[in-house]
Amino acid sequence: MANLFPKWTNWLPLKILVILFVLGNAVTAGVWYYFTPKYTRVGYEPIQPVPFPHDIHVSQLGMDCRYCHSFVEVAAHSNVPNTQTCMNCHSQVQKDNPKLQAVRESWKSELPVSWVQIHKTPDYVYFNHSAHVNRGVSCFSCHDQVNHMAVVYHAKPHSMSWCLDCHRAPENNLRPREQVTNLDWKPSDENAQTFTAKYGKPPGEEQKDFSGEVKLTQLEIGNTLKHNWNVQPPDINCFACHR
Numbered sequence: 025m026a027n028l029f030p031k032w033t034n035w036l037p038l039k040i041l042v043i044l045f046v047l048g049n050a051v052t053a054g055v056w057y058y059f060t061p062k063y064t065r066v067g068y069e070p071i072q073p074v075p076f077p078h079d080i081h082v083s084q085l086g087m088d089c090r091y092c093h094s095f096v097e098v099a100a101h102s103n104v105p106n107t108q109t110c111m112n113c114h115s116q117v118q119k120d121n122p123k124l125q126a127v128r129e130s131w132k133s134e135l136p137v138s139w140v141q142i143h144k145t146p147d148y149v150y151f152n153h154s155a156h157v158n159r160g161v162s163c164f165s166c167h168d169q170v171n172h173m174a175v176v177y178h179a180k181p182h183s184m185s186w187c188l189d190c191h192r193a194p195e196n197n198l199r200p201r202e203q204v205t206n207l208d209w210k211p212s213d214e215n216a217q218t219f220t221a222k223y224g225k226p227p228g229e230e231q232k233d234f235s236g237e238v239k240l241t242q243l244e245i246g247n248t249l250k251h252n253w254n255v256q257p258p259d260i261n262c263f264a265c266h267r
């Protein structure tokens with residue numbers, strides 16, 4: 025009987041092993057490259073021309089994000105404030121603080137302060153702030169507790185799988201719109217009676233009594249808003265984000 029397999033196939037197992045080994049390394053290298061903090065940018069905290077403290081301005085002085093990031097609700101892009109915004113106060117307050125030197129220079133020269141941009145999606149990705157903020161997604165979900173940061177850093181990966189994780193289960197992140205810029209908000213802060221009167225009861229819990237001392241969970245709040253507002257983020261349509 026003729027040989028079913030030619031002679032070179034004797035080497036096949038070894039060749040397969042070598043190929044697997046090379047591929048395996050490539051996969052490891054890929055995972056290493058894509059998932060390490062450097063690529064996902066988590067922790068990126070560039071040195072800014074002014075060490076602008078969000079914690080002092082937001083948590084201590086009680087300023088709202090929209091005082092400075094004034095386009096965040098109305099535009100795709102969230103602006104960084106101009107020098108005039110700082111000078112509304114700092115032409116009087118802390119006039120001689122050396123930390124504000126770059127702001128004063130910018131005021132004189134009329135050239136903007138050269139803030140280093142921290143969060144940046146690649147050009148082939150379409151992202152819109154207002155589409156999120158107006159649907160009850162807080163800055164907190166994507167930038168973490170900026171209100172307690174002395175200096176802003178990149179706190180979340182902003183990778184494609186990160187976007188999709190939320191798009192597939194937005195109920196984990198939705199909150200009433202008026203709480204979007206309150207980064208310390210907790211589901212238990214919500215008054216269950218007022219909330220259900222406004223948005224209805226959580227799907228599947230129509231029989232439950234929400235008067236009295238009942239506390240709502242994130243899932244109850246998220247599912248109610250998702251249902252009430254018919255929230256449907258794109259997750260399989262590639263062209264929603266890659267236009």
Ligand code: HEC
Pocket residue numbers: 072076078081082087088089090091092093104105139140141142143144163164167170171175176205207
């Ligand atoms: C008094 C003005 C002011 C207020 C109020 C303020 N910010 Fe900022 N924010 C700035 C300035 C100036 C920068 C740029 C310098 C920096 O990155 O620290 C900035 C940067 C940021 C960045 C990083 C931008 C980038 O380059 O990627 C985020 C995110 C941010 N702010 C979120 C918030 C959130 C959330 C709030 C409300 C809780 C808020 N800010 C309130 C002035 C402000």
Ligand code: HEC
Pocket residue numbers: 074075076077080081084085087092105109110111112113114117118121123124127
């Ligand atoms: C609504 C008024 C107001 C606005 C607008 C404002 N600040 Fe301030 N800022 C203050 C006050 C008040 C303090 C002093 C806080 C303290 O001493 O506790 C301060 C302190 C600071 C400090 C000093 C922090 C330190 O550790 O010494 C810096 C830097 C600063 N602000 C930068 C900015 C920049 C940059 C902008 C514009 C993006 C800005 N501020 C806008 C009110 C303001």
Ligand code: HEC
Pocket residue numbers: 089090093096101102103104141142143144145146151153156157161162163164165166167182204205
């Ligand atoms: C769903 C996620 C998400 C939410 C919610 C969100 N952001 Fe962002 N933010 C991003 C992404 C992604 C970028 C990078 C965008 C880009 O490259 O155009 C960004 C960038 C920024 C920048 C930098 C813009 C620049 O060009 O320097 C600021 C400032 C900012 N966000 C503030 C806010 C504030 C304030 C809120 C809440 C009112 C908020 N963001 C809510 C995801 C989010």
Ligand code: HEC
Pocket residue numbers: 145149150151152155156159161165166182183186187188190191194197254255256257258264265
């Ligand atoms: C924390 C949750 C969350 C994260 C993270 C998130 N999204 Fe969304 N996204 C939503 C919600 C909620 C909507 C609103 C869906 C609706 O209106 O029905 C939405 C809508 C969108 C839309 C459709 C609206 C429009 O502007 O056309 C796009 C595109 C989009 N997101 C892109 C992104 C990208 C890109 C990222 C990552 C950089 C991202 N999203 C991260 C929750 C999120």
Ligand code: HEC
Pocket residue numbers: 058145146149182183184187188191258259260261262263264265266
């Ligand atoms: C919710 C928004 C969103 C949707 C939907 C989406 N993408 Fe992406 N995609 C992103 C973001 C954000 C990045 C950039 C990731 C980064 O910077 O790390 C990206 C990056 C990519 C990349 C570059 C890969 C890389 O790691 O550099 C490819 C390829 C891609 N997407 C293909 C697709 C395909 C195919 C689909 C449809 C099945 C799809 N995307 C759907 C948001 C999305």
